Amino acid sequence: MQAAFFHGVRDVRVREIADAEPRAGEVLLEVRAVGICGSDLHTYLLGNIGGVSSREPIVLGHEASGVILALGAEVPPHLRVGQRVAIDPATPCLQCEFCQHGQQHLCLNLKFMGYFPQHGAMQERMTHPARSVVPVPDSISDVGAAMLEPLGVALHAARLGAVQHGEDVLVTGCGTIGLLCVRLARLAGARHIFATDRYAWRLDMAANFGADYCLNIDRVDPVEEVLRLTNKRGVDVAFEAAWVTPTANQCALAARNGGRVIIVGIPAEDEFTLKASVVRRKELTIIYSRRMNHTYEAAIALAERGLIDLDALGKHQMPLARVAEAFKAAADYHNGVVRAMVMPQMKG
Numbered sequence: 001m002q003a004a005f006f007h008g009v010r011d012v013r014v015r016e017i018a019d020a021e022p023r024a025g026e027v028l029l030e031v032r033a034v035g036i037c038g039s040d041l042h043t044y045l046l047g048n049i050g051g052v053s054s055r056e057p058i059v060l061g062h063e064a065s066g067v068i069l070a071l072g073a074e075v076p077p078h079l080r081v082g083q084r085v086a087i088d089p090a091t092p093c094l095q096c097e098f099c100q101h102g103q104q105h106l107c108l109n110l111k112f113m114g115y116f117p118q119h120g121a122m123q124e125r126m127t128h129p130a131r132s133v134v135p136v137p138d139s140i141s142d143v144g145a146a147m148l149e150p151l152g153v154a155l156h157a158a159r160l161g162a163v164q165h166g167e168d169v170l171v172t173g174c175g176t177i178g179l180l181c182v183r184l185a186r187l188a189g190a191r192h193i194f195a196t197d198r199y200a201w202r203l204d205m206a207a208n209f210g211a212d213y214c215l216n217i218d219r220v221d222p223v224e225e226v227l228r229l230t231n232k233r234g235v236d237v238a239f240e241a242a243w244v245t246p247t248a249n250q251c252a253l254a255a256r257n258g259g260r261v262i263i264v265g266i267p268a269e270d271e272f273t274l275k276a277s278v279v280r281r282k283e284l285t286i287i288y289s290r291r292m293n294h295t296y297e298a299a300i301a302l303a304e305r306g307l308i309d310l311d312a313l314g315k316h317q318m319p320l321a322r323v324a325e326a327f328k329a330a331a332d333y334h335n336g337v338v339r340a341m342v343m344p345q346m347k348g
Contacts, residue, residue, distance in 0.1 A: 075130040151310065163188040170193075177241045196222040314338070317342075
């Protein structure tokens with residue numbers, strides 16, 4: 001079968017590898033759809049993510065869906081061959097302090113696919129722990145099932161932000177996560193939602209997802225506009241959903257006194273700064289959001305009820321053979337690309 005390996009900066013190659021057999025507690029999956037996440041782009045463009053570099057070629061991809069082809073021994077009875085599933089990339093140990101307290105996303109022994117040394121989903125078939133696959137209804141497409149993972153990331157951030165009815169919200173960065181934060185803020189009853197980006201098609205989608213004010217950062221100062229439109233008050237909650245530089249400070253400057261700033265993006269430099277006088281004077285609450293925790297059930301419910309259009313995010317689809325082209329399109333912000341999707345079963 002074929003798999004796509006990251007070899008170095010802007011170097012992704014497809015090659016043949018041997019099929020694997022599911023071991024006890026595992027399932028064999030036919031991979032149907034894989035999204036290219038911002039963290040994949042960190043690896044692709046910088047050679048590392050969060051300071052961790054791959055010491056040998058690795059298969060990327062952690063937003064994925066598939067179909068169960070075979071079951072290993074000791075697989076839970078609710079799983080069956082032919083079942084469509086979302087693939088949870090995280091496998092926590094369930095034994096450490098944080099797992100025991102329901103914070104599996106903070107597991108001390110977490111295994112995460114597509115993050116060295118665990119291979120990811122950009123391959124035709126893969127084995128995966130059975131406890132980390134989630135059955136999905138037929139009303140959710142293969143692309144939608146893969147997008148449940150970024151929806152979970154946005155849901156976790158939204159829960160940390162705790163948007164209340166009538167509150168004003170800012171979302172900086174209208175990539176997939178930012179767009180989902182916009183939609184969740186609208187569903188939570190936000191009064192006014194401000195969205196910022198420099199790409200027109202992303203701002204158009206932000207409007208479709210519920211943003212009231214879509215601010216192009218190449219044309220206006222987003223902080224000045226937010227303060228002008230809120231009569232200098234600022235927003236109650238600001239979600240940073242870009243690559244943090246300089247958007248973290250924009251969020252702090254645009255937040256009201258006593259407001260909340262949720263950092264969702266991953267900084268390319270592995271650090272960011274906040275203007276201390278602003279954060280202190282306003283007594284802001286700054287929360288960094290890490291991935292997701294117990295979100296698949298809620299994400300499936302939102303998608304199944306049609307409250308969030310996940311398919312709209314993943315219209316840019318390419319077969320595995322063109323994975324290098326898909327990465328380039330995502331990294332270079334090709335017109336119209338929100339989430340580039342790799343479709344391992346697509347011909348071409």
